[in-house]
Amino acid sequence: xxxxxxxxxxxxxxxxxxxxxxxxxxxxxxxxxxxxxxxxxxxxxxxxxxxxxxxxxxxxxxxxxxxxxxxxxxxxxxxxxxxxxxxxxxxxxxxxxxxxxxxxxxxxxxxxxxxxxxxxxxxxxxxxxxxxxxxxxxxxxxxxxxxxxxxxxxxxxxxxxxxxxxxxxxxxxxxxxxxxxxxxxxxxxxxxxxxxxxxxxxxxxxxxxxxxxxxxxxxxxxxxxxxxxxxxxxxxxxxxxxxxxxxxxxxxxxxxxxxxxxxxxxxxxxxxxxxxxxxxxxxxxxxxxxxxxxxxxxxxxxxxxxxxxxxxxxxxxxxxxxxxxxxxxxxxxxxxxxxxxxxxxxxxxxxxxxxxxxxxxxxxxxxxxxxxxxxxxxxxxxxxxxxxxxxxxxxxxxxxxxxxxxxxxxxxxxx
Amino acid sequence: xxxxxxxxxxxxxxxxxxxxxxxxxxxxxxxxxxxxxxxxxxxxxxxxxxxxxxxxxxxxxxxxxxxxxxxxxxxxxxxxxxxxxxxxxxxxxxxxxxxxxxxxxxxxxxxxxxxxxxxxxxxxxxxxxxxxxxxxxxxxxxxxxxxxxxxxxxxxxxxxxxxxxxxxxxxxxxxxxxxxxxxxxxxxxxxxxxxxxxxxxxxxxxxxxxxxxxxxxxxxxxxxxxxxxxxxxxxxxxxxxxxxxxxxxxxxxxxxxxxxxxxxxxxxxxxxxxxxxxxxxxxxxxxxxxxxxxxxxxxxxxxxxxxxxxxxxxxxxxxxxxxxxxxxxxxxxxxxxxxxxxxxxxxxxxxxxxxxxxxxxxxxxxxxxxxxxxxxxxxxxxxxxxxxxxxxxxxxxxxxxxxxxxxxxxxxxxxxxxxxxxxxxxxxxxxxxxxxxxxxxxxxxxxxxxxxxxxxxxxxxxxxxxxxxxxxxxxxxx
Numbered sequence: 080x081x082x083x084x085x086x087x088x089x090x091x092x093x094x095x096x097x098x099x100x101x102x103x104x105x106x107x108x109x110x111x112x113x114x115x116x117x118x119x120x121x122x123x124x125x126x127x128x129x130x131x132x133x134x135x136x137x138x139x140x141x142x143x144x145x146x147x148x149x150x151x152x153x154x155x156x157x158x159x160x161x162x163x164x165x166x167x168x169x170x171x172x173x174x175x176x177x178x179x180x181x182x183x184x185x186x187x188x189x190x191x192x193x194x195x196x197x198x199x200x201x202x203x204x205x206x207x208x209x210x211x212x213x214x215x216x217x218x219x220x221x222x223x224x225x226x227x228x229x230x231x232x233x234x235x236x237x238x239x240x241x242x243x244x245x246x247x248x249x250x251x252x253x254x255x256x257x258x259x260x261x262x263x264x265x266x267x268x269x270x271x272x273x274x275x276x277x278x279x280x281x282x283x284x285x286x287x288x289x290x291x292x293x294x295x296x297x298x299x300x301x302x303x304x305x306x307x308x309x310x311x312x313x314x315x316x317x318x319x320x321x322x323x324x325x326x327x328x329x330x331x332x333x334x335x336x337x338x339x340x341x342x343x344x345x346x347x348x349x350x351x352x353x354x355x356x357x358x359x360x361x362x363x364x365x366x367x368x369x370x371x372x373x374x375x376x377x378x379x380x381x382x383x384x385x386x387x388x389x390x391x392x393x394x395x396x397x398x399x400x401x402x403x404x405x406x407x408x409x410x411x412x413x414x415x416x417x418x419x420x421x422x423x424x425x426x427x428x429x430x431x432x433x434x435x436x437x438x439x440x441x442x443x444x445x446x447x448x449x450x451x452x453x454x455x456x457x458x459x460x461x462x463x464x465x466x467x468x469x470x471x472x473x474x475x476x477x478x479x480x481x482x483x484x485x486x487x488x489x490x491x492x493x494x
Numbered sequence: 495x496x497x498x499x500x501x502x503x504x505x506x507x508x509x510x511x512x513x514x515x516x517x518x519x520x521x522x523x524x525x526x527x528x529x530x531x532x533x534x535x536x537x538x539x540x541x542x543x544x545x546x547x548x549x550x551x552x553x554x555x556x557x558x559x560x561x562x563x564x565x566x567x568x569x570x571x572x573x574x575x576x577x578x579x580x581x582x583x584x585x586x587x588x589x590x591x592x593x594x595x596x597x598x599x600x601x602x603x604x605x606x607x608x609x610x611x612x613x614x615x616x617x618x619x620x621x622x623x624x625x626x627x628x629x630x631x632x633x634x635x636x637x638x639x640x641x642x643x644x645x646x647x648x649x650x651x652x653x654x655x656x657x658x659x660x661x662x663x664x665x666x667x668x669x670x671x672x673x674x675x676x677x678x679x680x681x682x683x684x685x686x687x688x689x690x691x692x693x694x695x696x697x698x699x700x701x702x703x704x705x706x707x708x709x710x711x712x713x714x715x716x717x718x719x720x721x722x723x724x725x726x727x728x729x730x731x732x733x734x735x736x737x738x739x740x741x742x743x744x745x746x747x748x749x750x751x752x753x754x755x756x757x758x759x760x761x762x763x764x765x766x767x768x769x770x771x772x773x774x775x776x777x778x779x780x781x782x783x784x785x786x787x788x789x790x791x792x793x794x795x796x797x798x799x800x801x802x803x804x805x806x807x808x809x810x811x812x813x814x815x816x817x818x819x820x821x822x823x824x825x826x827x828x829x830x831x832x833x834x835x836x837x838x839x840x841x842x843x844x845x846x847x848x849x850x851x852x853x854x855x856x857x858x859x860x861x862x863x864x865x866x867x868x869x870x871x872x873x874x875x876x877x878x879x880x881x882x883x884x885x886x887x888x889x890x891x892x893x894x895x896x897x898x899x900x901x902x903x904x905x906x907x908x909x910x911x912x913x914x915x916x917x918x919x920x921x922x923x924x925x926x927x928x929x930x931x932x933x934x935x936x937x938x939x940x941x942x943x944x945x946x947x948x949x950x951x952x953x954x955x956x957x958x959x960x961x962x963x964x965x966x967x968x969x970x971x972x
Contacts, residue, residue: 439909
């Protein structure tokens with residue numbers, strides 16, 4: 080693979096016109112990646128999901144160079160219906176459309192010719208890979224005191240032309256004071272066996288609100304890694320919802336730094352897995368200032384031979400007194416060969432805190448099924464009703480009612 | 495100077511040393527030292543071969559480094575692996591022949607061996623530095639067929655049992671410290687409870703590190719045959735020294751069909767002074783195998799000592815319907831560090847496990863609960879319940895929880911809960927209003943916090959443990 084990497088990297092530098100500074104940074108990152116390679120289970124963070132193995136098992140002849148010179152056609156039919164929204168459309172890793180029809184033009188700024196920032200996450204080899212191979216990376220700035228009128232949807236579309244490629248995307252979003260953004264990230268994959276590596280950096284300044292919904296719902300054979308780094312200033316709020324269901328493998332990693340007082344973070348997630356799917360959610364919530372709050376709820380329903388992993392960590396700095404941290408993960412295993420692994424971790428250095436976590440996994444409650452069947456439902460209906468109720472609990476946490484309904488529709492949950 | 499020493503002793507009452515002539519093996523870890531140990535113990539050849547195999551294996555192993563408390567590199571060549579009281583080289587026939595100084599030491603520790611002979615109570619095996627010096631109550635135990643002796647005696651007298659079970663739970667190849675122990679272990683206790691026998695008394699071992707620059711590597715093997723029951727207590731102390739001493743013991747438990755083993759530990763090794771100088775590195779491997787159906791192993795531990803505690807008493811639930819339990823209180827103060835917890839490996843059907851862990855950290859200390867619950871796909875209908883609570887005193891200390899939960903079986907249930915909190919002002923206020931001083935109040939509240947675990951201890955230990963909880967936290971309030 081190393082040989083391929085080197086060839087593809089040189090090809091990328093040749094065909095693109097990066098600034099001198101960026102080339103230098105890219106080279107450095109490339110060398111770091113070559114040294115570390117894809118993470119494997121010897122790394123604590125990847126203990127339950129050996130990415131190196133998963134990639135070599137699922138993808139034959141992975142290539143890292145992606146020709147972005149020709150535009151791709153956008154299949155309009157996949158756009159979300161019945162919800163007015165702004166669009167950012169990536170097809171096969173190439174930006175095809177930027178559309179902010181509903182917003183005031185001078186309140187939003189999009190930059191795409193930027194010097195790569197040094198990543199402070201020194202151990203994450205996939206960020207090195209991302210920095211080395213990302214083509215154009217975008218920065219979206221929402222100006223002070225502006226709230227976007229409509230949600231922004233980032234479409235991540237891949238079509239049949241894309242086979243065994245590594246795609247690297249990077250989007251930085253900065254919310255200036257008193258602003259707000261609702262962001263939906265929507266995957267639609269018709270391609271086979273690619274490795275998609277996405278890196279988001281959010282900078283949420285004072286009193287700003289970010290609502291981020293990641294939807295991976297349509298079944299596909301791609302391997303994905305998504306890393307979101309969130310920095311929050313005082314009184315800011317971030318709300319994240321993950322629907323983890325479609326890809327063969329996806330690891331959603333969220334690193335959230337609560338840097339300012341009264342900042343709060345909410346991470347909610349749902350696994351709905353079947354066949355051989357293997358999904359992971361990894362969170363790192365770092366309470367670094369006083370009076371910060373975090374809340375995490377993750378639920379999973381597993382079928383066939385699927386596997387879900389939740390690694391959640393709450394870190395409380397000695398300065399972060401009066402922290403309130405909560406974390407709960409639950410899973411229903413429907414089949415003999417399913418597997419749910421959890422590592423809910425607390426690392427606490429302050430004494431005046433309230434932190435708790437819980438984790439439970441098991442089968443559907445037979446008593447509940449009996450109750451429903453005694454009232455005339457058949458087994459399948461009873462099962463479905465219980466599962467829906469179990470998952471609805473998480474979806475109900477979504478604070479935006481329009482998007483909540485959209486997600487309910489996507490998950491075909493009825494109230 | 496002397497006053498200072500007395501002052502020090504107040505904090506750790508087991509901090510005295512005993513002047514007893516020692517026989518030591520040459521310093522360092524090599525083939526010759528292992529041969530020396532084996533020869534000193536008059537071991538048969540198969541035992542020496544076993545040790546050598548472990549030593550060979552050790553060469554290819556690296557020390558694990560994933561633990562939270564980091565420690566300076568240990569120079570394994572700078573440790574005495576064998577130190578024995580000289581008078582014990584000709585092993586006394588009865589306790590009356592023991593070196594009076596030794597008896598004195600044990601008296602200070604609160605284990606008057608002679609009295610134990612007369613009083614109806616607990617059978618004690620005392621391990622001083624590296625060798626077992628006395629075992630009480632032999633006759634009474636012999637009557638019912640219980641074998642309770644030092645492991646070196648067992649190697650000579652009951653080679654069949656030792657050969658069959660030694661290393662069957664903690665294999666030679668397990669990990670660095672376990673393999674090190676397999677190569678150089680010097681003594682420890684051996685217990686065999688024959689089938690159908692309920693051991694008539696509590697069995698107990700006291701471990702003591704006396705000599706300086708020594709490591710203690712004892713090995714305990716307990717076998718409970720079909721339908722038997724035994725309750726085993728373990729206590730440990732060491733003198734106060736400025737250096738860090740290594741304690742790497744292996745404890746193996748085997749429970750056959752319908753057998754039950756209850757293993758309680760009060761660990762009070764010297765924790766180092768208030769600046770974190772000296773103290774014991776307590777790197778211990780404890781593992782129990784529920785081999786037979788309906789078997790049960792229960793670990794109870796009160797961890798108050800040691801500079802660094804790094805241990806995970808575990809249960810492998812192999813037999814159907816077997817039960818594993820783990821009750822733990824870990825207290826760290828000053829600069830102590832602890833990374834402790836358990837592993838529950840469910841292999842058999844209908845297996846159950848329960849984990850109750852209470853961690854208390856004060857001063858500049860750091861405490862980690864690390865545990866694994868692994869339910870394999872064959873362990874149908876198994877259950878686990880885990881609760882780990884931490885209490886923090888001050889904002890210079892840390893409390894961490896790192897549970898690993900693996901479930902591969904849809905018919906099994908796992909529930910895990912953890913909380914972290916501090917002693918509430920209201921509770922303190924309430925106690926003080928009723929006339930307790932702040933320290934007493936904290937002691938009372940902490941004891942209440944630990945009650946679930948303290949209840950699991952045998953009576954004699956529970957009283958000691960309660961006091962110990964109070965002593966360990968002295969000076970941590972205000």
